[in-house]
Amino acid sequence: MENENRKLDKNELDLHIRVVESQVTEEEIIDKIIDSGRIEDAFYVCNVSDIVEKHKHWEHVLPRVQPHYAVKCNSHRLVLETLAALGTCFDCASEDEIRKVISLGVSADRIIYAHPTKKINHLRYAAEAGVTAMTFDSECELYKIKKYYPEAR
Numbered sequence: 001m002e003n004e005n006r007k008l009d010k011n012e013l014d015l016h017i018r019v020v021e022s023q024v025t026e027e028e029i030i031d032k033i034i035d036s037g038r039i040e041d042a043f044y045v046c047n048v049s050d051i052v053e054k055h056k057h058w059e060h061v062l063p064r065v066q067p068h069y070a071v072k073c074n075s076h077r078l079v080l081e082t083l084a085a086l087g088t089c090f091d092c093a094s095e096d097e098i099r100k101v102i103s104l105g106v107s108a109d110r111i112i113y114a115h116p117t118k119k120i121n122h123l124r125y126a127a128e129a130g131v132t133a134m135t136f137d138s139e140c141e142l143y144k145i146k147k148y149y150p151e152a153r
Contacts, residue, residue: 046074048082055086068112071097080104095122098129108132117141123148 026045033039058067068091069083075097083090084104092098093115101111108130115122116137126134127149134152136142145152 046076046079048078051079051082052086055083055088068114070114071101075100077104092131095119095125098122098126098131102129118144120144120148123152127151 026047029045033043033045055067058065066089068089069080070091070093071080072093077100080090080100081104084101084106087110089110089112090097090101090106091112091114092101093113098111098113102108109132111129111131111133113122113126113131113134115135118134118141123145126132132151132153134145134149136145
C-alpha cells in the first residue's frame with residue numbers, strides 16, 4: 001500500500017481508497033490495516049471486481065430479473081458508479097439517494113423510490129426527477145402517493 005506511514009487527517013474524506021495488486025487478498029489488506037495501529041474508526045475493504053463478477057453471475061442465472069441495488073447498503077460513489085456502469089437499477093429510500101444516483105447519469109426509469117413512509121417533499125422531488133416507480137407498505141401511503149404524485153406507478 002502506498003503512503004503507509006502517512007497520518008490520516010480528520011478533515012480528509014471519510015473513505016480512503018487504495019488500489020492494490022490483484023494478488024493481494026482481502027484478508028492480507030485487513031491484517032495490514034489492523035496491524036498498523038492507526039485505524040480507530042470502522043473501515044471496509046471493497047473489491048470492485050467482486051461487484052462486477054457478482055453482477056455478471058446474476059445476469060447469467062437470472063437473465064429476466066433486473067436487480068435493484070439498495071443504495072442505503074453502501075452509497076459510496078465508487079460502488080454506485082460501478083453498478084451504474086453495469087446497467088443496474090437502483091432502490092432509493094430518500095431524496096438524497098435519488099440525487100446521488102441521478103448525479104451519476106442514471107435515468108429516472110432505472111430508479112424505484114422504496115421507503116415505507118415517504119416524506120411529502122421527497123415525493124415531490126421524485127416527481128420533479130421523473131422517478132415514477134415506487135412501493136407502498138400501507139393504504140395510507142397509497143393515498144399519500146395518489147394525492148402528491150398521482151402519475152406515480
